[in-house]
Amino acid sequence: xxxxxxxxxxxxxxxxxxxxxxxxxxxxxxxxxxxxxxxxxxxxxxxxxxxxxxxxxxxxxxxxxxxxxxxxxxxxxxxxxxxxxxxxxxxxxxxxxxxxxxxxxxxxxxx
Numbered sequence: 177x178x179x180x181x182x183x184x185x186x187x188x189x190x191x192x193x194x195x196x197x198x199x200x201x202x203x204x205x206x207x208x209x210x211x212x213x214x215x216x217x218x219x220x221x222x223x224x225x226x227x228x229x230x231x232x233x234x235x236x237x238x239x240x241x242x243x244x245x246x247x248x249x250x251x252x253x254x255x256x257x258x259x260x261x262x263x264x265x266x267x268x269x270x271x272x273x274x275x276x277x278x279x280x281x282x283x284x285x286x287x
Contacts, residue, residue, distance in 0.1 A: 217242040
């Protein structure tokens, strides 16, 4: 399997949407779809790692697939709103490295 960067992912999703998918859903529709996909991921994780039991409708669900669904819609939203996810992630790492440089090391709850 080939490695894929965030930039490649954004480009490939955009190409797929414009050819196979015809066009992007509206930003608000995609926001709603993102919430649905996060809910599906949450449901599966609660059953896999929490106390809830699986129902018949949960069978066959795959964690990686649910995470990929979330990522797909997030990439759609980034494309629609002009967000470069690579640059955004770099900036987020910088923010966390400055803000949280000692925060977690000094958190007694984590030791």
